[in-house]
Amino acid sequence: MFQVYCEFNRVVGQGLRENFFDALDRFSPSLMDLFRKKRGLTGQILTDLLHKTKVNEPTHIRCLILRGLPVILGDDPSAFFRNCSDVNDNGLYSQTAVGILCMDEENSTPLNPSKVGIILEGSVVMDNLANLPQAFCLLFGLIYALHLDYPKYMKNTFNFVQQLPAALLGFKRASPRHGISHGNPEISCCRHGNHDAAVRSGAMRMADSRSSRTRSRNRGIKGHGGKA
Template sequence: MPDKPTLKIIAQVPTPTSSTADTEIISFSSPESRSSLTRSPWPDSFEIPYFPVDIEYRLRQGNLHYMRDKTYLQVPRDMKHEILEKLAETIYSFKAYPRDEEFNDVATALIQKHPCLTEPGSSNGCNGWKNSLKFKMGNYRTKLRRAGCTDVAVNGGKRKGQTPPRSVKRPKRFEINFLPNFPEGEDETSMESKRKELVEEMKKRRPTAALISKNMDSTFALRRKELVNLEPPVKDTVERWPALFTESQILEEFCRLSSKNLQAEFFKELDKYTPRFLEIFKSKGGSVGQKLQEYLQQVTPGSTDVTGKRTAVLRGLPIILGDENTDFFKICFDCDDAPDMSHTPMGILTVIAEDSVASPHSLHLESTATAVVLEGTVVMDDLDNLPHAMCLLFGLIYALNLEYPQQLRYTFEFIQRVLLSLGQKSLKPKIQSLKNLLMQ
């Protein structure tokens, strides 16, 4: 080292100047742009962030006055702007389109931490803050849209005479990484080359798992852009993204979207509730009880056959929720030609031996194979059993941004909200009633 070394700093990315104007453009040289997996699930208890030093000082003084003589703080315009801006930034780290009850959670947490901000004329002390947050969040999304943030830019074009999108595209089932930006240094061309490399790799007899996992992770933003914006048919997605229809990548994609381990949580919660489910099945009467009894008779009491019990619960779940499952669970013999599934939008096909009895009320625990059907196409086959297929089908619904099958909407919502804890606390009456029974 020389006696007087010189250090030269070269800025690779220009740092935007600080501004509080509502029209400022947000820089995407933040971690948000470097990784597609930056969001966290909405917290059970929203934690109010720290505001700039001057704002924190004024709030601390206001809280002291409130505790001393119940004096409410008169919030000036600039101070309110800073508070709302910081809250909007924090909210966006969880989701771009919060629900009404989530805005209420934030406003309530704000006045609990800073009671001097309580609104004396409001019924709950924070209705004004809640409404201001809604408007600020809309303005914040506008700034993000101008900056090119994809999960809000997709819903642009609603004002100034522009043609509105066909429908508002936002997370349907609490996906926390619904439509991420391209990673820094990547564009559509570079991702497309990786996609083609994936297609070629999947043609091999033994594809390289590490390469597939790496490329599937790096092309996540491109894949979501296609699936959310274009909503292609399933058969087209099979051709463009064949790796997405492998078990390992379904589970990884679900984790990218929701940050949850689908297989572990699905079976852990299912097994936890299974004993209580079987008790509920036994207690049911009428036509519902008769159908459930047929399933129970095929499961030996005290048996260690976990698969049989799981199958009985998953087949009985639609019955007690009032869903119609006759067109969802299908059966065929292994000696038959491939059945015509062209009119099956979504379902699970169980393949049984030719000497078995094909009954709609049989669990077919000795099946030779199980397959998943989407839009008339068998997208996965040779699965071990029905619970395995049901778990992977649920993952595919998330991965392909599909709607739940209408005839089993309550069943899939139960899996989402109760088994996987994806969703707000309020449940539909049927699902809430069943959850109450399970907790007894």
């Protein structure tokens, strides 16, 4: 664990754990507000997550944000968060390239499982981690340290999470595979102190982009059918 933090610091020039959680906590209220405003199926899923969240428990709020972001950004959290009751039952995650293993036990909840591990290339490389946010933070560091690609089924979420500490602290360096665009409007907004507006803008822009692509595909399908 310590080695992951050290390598991230070497690559990026910033501390991982402190900056990751500071940024996550700083922007959680704005993201929770955005979750509450969503409608349709996405809104139903987010409402269910909100109902499971203990708002006076910081770890629960962090879990909510990390669970809710892939929903609102159009990723596939079911391919990333893999549930099992026994870490040795690798048939449930052997095909998972990058993910978090949530080990269910009595009194655990899907939002904040009692035991958590990290999956890389179908194997658990870390287990018995304290909680889901810690696992996500360490996985983020491993991706940088090992120069891995973000998994396609969670690419939007990782790209967005990457911008949170960058927006708050102005990260200057990034992994060669995941360069941060300092010219985007969210980063510019944050440089002028409008952090909450930047996060809301970034999440809404990515969610709207996903909706636009879906509408375009639907129009294409209808048009093709009409010609036939």
